[in-house]
Amino acid sequence: MDHQIAPGVLEIDTELGGWQELNAVFLIDGERPCLVETGPQLDSGRVLGALERRGLGPDQLAYVVLTHIHLDHGGGVGEVSRHFPKATVICHPKGVRHLADPTRLVAAAAAVYGPRLDSLYGRMLPVEADRLHAAEDMERLDLGAGRTLTLVHSPGHAKHHIAVLDDSTGVLLVGDAAGVKVPGGGPLRPATPPDDFDLEVAIHSLHRLASLRPEQLVLTHFGPAGDPQEVLAEAEATMRRWCTIAEEAYAEEPSLDHLERALLERAYEPAVEASRQPVVDALNGVPSNAAGILGWIRRRQQGREAADSR
Numbered sequence: 001m002d003h004q005i006a007p008g009v010l011e012i013d014t015e016l017g018g019w020q021e022l023n024a025v026f027l028i029d030g031e032r033p034c035l036v037e038t039g040p041q042l043d044s045g046r047v048l049g050a051l052e053r054r055g056l057g058p059d060q061l062a063y064v065v066l067t068h069i070h071l072d073h074g075g076g077v078g079e080v081s082r083h084f085p086k087a088t089v090i091c092h093p094k095g096v097r098h099l100a101d102p103t104r105l106v107a108a109a110a111a112v113y114g115p116r117l118d119s120l121y122g123r124m125l126p127v128e129a130d131r132l133h134a135a136e137d138m139e140r141l142d143l144g145a146g147r148t149l150t151l152v153h154s155p156g157h158a159k160h161h162i163a164v165l166d167d168s169t170g171v172l173l174v175g176d177a178a179g180v181k182v183p184g185g186g187p188l189r190p191a192t193p194p195d196d197f198d199l200e201v202a203i204h205s206l207h208r209l210a211s212l213r214p215e216q217l218v219l220t221h222f223g224p225a226g227d228p229q230e231v232l233a234e235a236e237a238t239m240r241r242w243c244t245i246a247e248e249a250y251a252e253e254p255s256l257d258h259l260e261r262a263l264l265e266r267a268y269e270p271a272v273e274a275s276r277q278p279v280v281d282a283l284n285g286v287p288s289n290a291a292g293i294l295g296w297i298r299r300r301q302q303g304r305e306a307a308d309s310r
């Protein structure tokens, strides 16, 4: 179901994997409309159909903004940019070259997702280099008729993450920066996948997002999440808690298996409806979060060893 979350801000469910209320894209109206996220390649038909039903002709979409280039958020960018030939495709500067040539990105995703890559997400087609734009931090995007979006660098979940603030409604689209909370899927969970999850960087981003004083905070997985300041505080607390549990487990035994077990036993709150468990596992499984936190622990340790040897 498509859902108007604020004046001129439409949430479209991509129905990832055939599941409702798991993955979204957002259409922001204006003289120059903007699509935030494209969803994965396998959902691009559904997303294009929804935009067509809104009466958006092929020449009418001006911008496509990706909060980051993970395949659930941007895998459909090739299909969407081909369907809307005048749209400029915008992402974090660190993501641009991967959109022009997604070979390495898709290979990395295949390593994380395994067989789910082709059954759930699909791959990614390239975007012509001259249609790509690297978003500067706090860059304003003018949609016309007084509507602007502010693009906010918000790394942590990934190095190439940005959040999108609709200045006229105060809606803040946070991508995965604050984590994942799907209906029936239990409390807010951190999204800490490999390869670049970094706790300190992620928390710094949460503080910056809080300082924007948004009116509404909207997760790509999934939808408006409640009082923005409370959600951002909860996101920080839950991220810190998972990382503390993982660090304690790492001190006991520095293996991925042990971290995974520890998080399942000590961090994971199984208040998940049975029917939603596969949904949560597909998108935000404990194994992926454990691997991302393990990478952060090891990088930090290497940093300390390098500092000690100086």
Ligand SMILES: [Zn+2]
Pocket: 068, 070, 073, 157, 158, 176
């Ligand atoms: Zn992501």
